[in-house]
Amino acid sequence: MKYWVAFKGIVIREMWRFWHQKARLVSALVRPLLWLVVFAAGFRAALGIAIIPPYDTYITYDVYIMPGLAGIILLFNGMQSSLSMVYDREMGSMKILLTSPLPRPFLLVSKLVAGAIISLLQAYAFFLIAWLLGIEVPLMGYVYAAPALLITALMLGALGLLLSSFIKQLENFAGVMNFVVFPMFFLSSALYPLWKLKESNEWLYWVSAYNPFTHGVELIRFALYESWNPTATWVTLVTTVVFCGVAIWGYDPKRGMQQKKKPSK
Amino acid sequence: MSLALNVDSLRYRYQQKWVLDNVNLQLEQGQFYALLGPNGAGKSTLFNLLCQLLQTRDGAIDVAGHSTLKAPRKALAALGIVFQQSTLDLDLTVQQNLEYHASLHGMSSKASKAAIERELARFELIDRKKDSVRSLNGGHRRRVEIARALLHDPAILLLDEASVGLDMPTRDSINQHIRGLCESRGITVLSSTHLVDEVLPEDHLILLHQGKILLDKPCQQALDDEQVGGVKSLYRNLTTSGEAA
Structure with a gap:
C-alpha cells in the first residue's frame, strides 16, 4: 500500500510540475511541429518514400517522419527529466526523494515512469495536432501506439536518469545536447529510412542500425500502423533495463558517482 | 532512558x-x-x-x-530532516510540497491531510498553504521545511x-x-x-x-x-x- 501511495505521489508531483511549467508543453510541441510543417513541406517534393514496412503504399515525407517526431518528443522529454534531476540535485530537492524510507531503485523507477507518463501526454498532444494538419494513421494505431510510446519513453527516460547520475553540474548538461541528443536523433530512422542512409554511407547506416533510438522510433512506427516489430521491442526493453540498472548503480550511495562528490562545506 | x-x-x-x-x-x-x-x-x-x-x-x-x-x-x-540548503519545490504550493513528502513516507491521504493541518497550524502557516513556495520569505520557507520534516512523526x-x-x-x-x-x-x-x-x-x-x-x-x-x-x-x-x- 505504501508503495502505491509513494508511486502515486511521485507521479502527481511530476504532473503538478508539468502544470506549473506550461511553457514546457508548448516548447515540446513547437520543435516537432516545425519539423512537420516546415521541414517536411520542403522535403515532401524532394523525397518520395518507397514502400517499406509497415507501410503498404507509397507515403509522403510528412507521414514518414511523424513517428520519428513523436520519438523526438520522448527523447527531449527524457533529457528534460534528466536536466530536472540534475537541477533537483543541485537545488537539494532530490534529497527528499533519496531520503524517503523506500528502496532507492523503486523511487528512481517511479520517477522514471512519472516522466514517461508526461512524455506520453505530450506525444498524444502532438498526434492530435498532426491529425488536425491532415496526417492520419489508422484509428487503432493510436491505441497500439500507447505501449510503444511508453516503452520508448521509459528507455529514453532511463538514458536521462543514467546521464543525471553521472553529470555533477548543471553547466555540464549542454554537452548532452551535442554528444547525445543530436547524434541519437540524426543517426536514426526518425528523419530518413535507413536503406536511404545505406545508399550514401554504409558506416553511418550501421551506427544508425545499432542506435537504440532507431528501434524506439520503429516500435512506434509499426504500432501506429497496427503492426508489431519484435526486434525493436526487445532492443528497446533490454536497453531500458541496462540504462536503468546503471543509473540505479550511479545513485547508490555505496558505489556510484554520488559517493565521489566532494564534501559540502 | x-x-x-x-x-x-x-x-x-x-x-x-x-x-x-x-x-x-x-x-x-x-x-x-x-x-x-x-x-x-x-x-x-x-x-x-x-x-x-x-x-x-x-x-x-x-x-x-x-x-x-x-x-x-x-x-x-x-528521521525528520531539514537540510542546510532549501529542498522545497519552488513551483509547487506549500500544501503540494507537504503532500509529496507525506506520500514518500507512505502516509494515506487521510493521515497526510490531518498531519499537514496539524503542522501548518503549529507553525502558523495555515493561511499560506495554497501559496506557491516561491512567494514565501526565507523564514516561512524554513518553517515549511521543519513542518514537512515533522509530518511523519519522526x-x-x-x-x-x-x-x-x-x-x-x-x-x-x-x-x-x-x-x-x-x-x-x-x-x-x-x-x-x-x-x-x-x-x-x-x-x-x-x-x-x-x-x-x-x-x-x-x-x-x-x-x-x-x-x-x-x-x-x-x-x-x-x-x-x-x-x-
Missing part, C-alpha cells in the same frame, strides 16, 4: 582525507542537542551519513534502534544549519519553537550550527572540530568545567587551532 541515536566509532573519508574520525554519539530521547563546529568540521558529512545519502562500513549508526546498514528503511522512517529531527540566512528574530523564533518540540512531543533534536550564539547554556553541546568530537556534555556543565563565561570562550579553549566559530 532509551537512545534515539547511537553512533559508534564512525569514520569517513573523502579520498585520502578523514573528514570524520572515530565519532561516537549517544542521543537520548526527548533531548535537544546542539552540534557546534566551524565550516568544514564534518557536520554535513555526519548528517549525510545519518540520513544515508552517504554510506560507510567504518563504524555503526543506529537510529531509534534500527541500524542504517541492517534496517536502512526503518532507520530513515524514524523520533529524531535533524537540522543541518537550519537557521543559515535568516535574520535574528526569525532565527530566535524558529530555535525556540524547535526546543519546544522536545518537551511537547518527546522528539530528539540534533541541530548543527557554526554560530556560537545559537547554543544556550541549557542545551546539550556536542563540539565537532576537524572530524573529531571534542566535547559531548551539557553546555552549562562544560562552562563550569572550563571555568569560562560563554560558549565562545569555551569553543576557543577547546579548539587547538583557535579558529573563531
Whole structure:
C-alpha cells in the first residue's frame, strides 16, 4: 500500500510540475511541429518514400517522419527529466526523494515512469495536432501506439536518469545536447529510412542500425500502423533495463558517482 | 532512558582525507542537542551519513534502534530532516510540497491531510498553504521545511544549519519553537550550527572540530568545567587551532 501511495505521489508531483511549467508543453510541441510543417513541406517534393514496412503504399515525407517526431518528443522529454534531476540535485530537492524510507531503485523507477507518463501526454498532444494538419494513421494505431510510446519513453527516460547520475553540474548538461541528443536523433530512422542512409554511407547506416533510438522510433512506427516489430521491442526493453540498472548503480550511495562528490562545506 | 541515536566509532573519508574520525554519539530521547563546529568540521558529512545519502562500513549508526546498514528503511522512517540548503519545490504550493513528502513516507491521504493541518497550524502557516513556495520569505520557507520534516512523526529531527540566512528574530523564533518540540512531543533534536550564539547554556553541546568530537556534555556543565563565561570562550579553549566559530 505504501508503495502505491509513494508511486502515486511521485507521479502527481511530476504532473503538478508539468502544470506549473506550461511553457514546457508548448516548447515540446513547437520543435516537432516545425519539423512537420516546415521541414517536411520542403522535403515532401524532394523525397518520395518507397514502400517499406509497415507501410503498404507509397507515403509522403510528412507521414514518414511523424513517428520519428513523436520519438523526438520522448527523447527531449527524457533529457528534460534528466536536466530536472540534475537541477533537483543541485537545488537539494532530490534529497527528499533519496531520503524517503523506500528502496532507492523503486523511487528512481517511479520517477522514471512519472516522466514517461508526461512524455506520453505530450506525444498524444502532438498526434492530435498532426491529425488536425491532415496526417492520419489508422484509428487503432493510436491505441497500439500507447505501449510503444511508453516503452520508448521509459528507455529514453532511463538514458536521462543514467546521464543525471553521472553529470555533477548543471553547466555540464549542454554537452548532452551535442554528444547525445543530436547524434541519437540524426543517426536514426526518425528523419530518413535507413536503406536511404545505406545508399550514401554504409558506416553511418550501421551506427544508425545499432542506435537504440532507431528501434524506439520503429516500435512506434509499426504500432501506429497496427503492426508489431519484435526486434525493436526487445532492443528497446533490454536497453531500458541496462540504462536503468546503471543509473540505479550511479545513485547508490555505496558505489556510484554520488559517493565521489566532494564534501559540502 | 532509551537512545534515539547511537553512533559508534564512525569514520569517513573523502579520498585520502578523514573528514570524520572515530565519532561516537549517544542521543537520548526527548533531548535537544546542539552540534557546534566551524565550516568544514564534518557536520554535513555526519548528517549525510545519518540520513544515508552517504554510506560507510567504518563504524555503526543506529537510529531509534534500527541500524542504517541492517534496517536502512526503518532507520530513515524514524528521521525528520531539514537540510542546510532549501529542498522545497519552488513551483509547487506549500500544501503540494507537504503532500509529496507525506506520500514518500507512505502516509494515506487521510493521515497526510490531518498531519499537514496539524503542522501548518503549529507553525502558523495555515493561511499560506495554497501559496506557491516561491512567494514565501526565507523564514516561512524554513518553517515549511521543519513542518514537512515533522509530518511523519519522526523520533529524531535533524537540522543541518537550519537557521543559515535568516535574520535574528526569525532565527530566535524558529530555535525556540524547535526546543519546544522536545518537551511537547518527546522528539530528539540534533541541530548543527557554526554560530556560537545559537547554543544556550541549557542545551546539550556536542563540539565537532576537524572530524573529531571534542566535547559531548551539557553546555552549562562544560562552562563550569572550563571555568569560562560563554560558549565562545569555551569553543576557543577547546579548539587547538583557535579558529573563531
